[in-house]
Amino acid sequence: MSERSAGTLNLIFLGPPGAGKGTQSRMVEEKYSIPQISTGDLMRKEISSGSSFGEEINGYIKLGGLVPDHIVISMLLHRLKGDDCKTGYILDGFPRTVEQAKSFGAALAEKGSFLSGVIAITVADEVLALRLGDRRVCKKCGATYHLFHNKPKLEGLCDNCGTELSRRRDDEPDVIANRIEVYHQQTAPLIEYYQNKNKLHIVDGNKKIDVIFQQICGIIDELS
Numbered sequence: 001m002s003e004r005s006a007g008t009l010n011l012i013f014l015g016p017p018g019a020g021k022g023t024q025s026r027m028v029e030e031k032y033s034i035p036q037i038s039t040g041d042l043m044r045k046e047i048s049s050g051s052s053f054g055e056e057i058n059g060y061i062k063l064g065g066l067v068p069d070h071i072v073i074s075m076l077l078h079r080l081k082g083d084d085c086k087t088g089y090i091l092d093g094f095p096r097t098v099e100q101a102k103s104f105g106a107a108l109a110e111k112g113s114f115l116s117g118v119i120a121i122t123v124a125d126e127v128l129a130l131r132l133g134d135r136r137v138c139k140k141c142g143a144t145y146h147l148f149h150n151k152p153k154l155e156g157l158c159d160n161c162g163t164e165l166s167r168r169r170d171d172e173p174d175v176i177a178n179r180i181e182v183y184h185q186q187t188a189p190l191i192e193y194y195q196n197k198n199k200l201h202i203v204d205g206n207k208k209i210d211v212i213f214q215q216i217c218g219i220i221d222e223l224s
């Protein structure tokens, strides 16, 4: 049995771009009534709200640098105090490095909290390359689509605003190969780190969405 503070489900989702991590965490969010928290979204929200975190973050981004870990972590801890996080949360896109994982773990421990588990979705690199190459985005409203899994109602056009869909530079084949490479370099140590802490649960992301979700639910139910 994993440790778990009374009734809380504090989860981290790891997975390469294109593994379906976003889809799965939204499904978990719904079933278990815990919010999915993406540090990327959180930063964008802070910036657009003009909060003090937002101004600080924007300063770093404007300078073209990375936002320092301690700022990302304080922003995150602030978010985790929200009422909707009382029974838990799913972190998506954080941590990205072992350093971040260590600092975050220490910050949680200081508050008498801890992670329930880390769920890593793995997918073969060739499959990822195919999936990402089929992603399309609306440059006007930001909606994302996939030529197989999440088709727009009208071919090539955004459902929300009718704008012609395009492929992000990030999803061009040469960039995809590089993104996958970077992911492995960054995440391999993180996977090992959580494995050593007995927190890691690996899910086979090559399966269908529903099958993956079943596996994830099985893991989560074991945590309780």
Ligand SMILES: [Zn+2]
Residues within 6 Å of the ligand: 138, 139, 140, 141, 142, 143, 158, 159, 160, 161, 162, 163
């Ligand atoms: Zn649109």
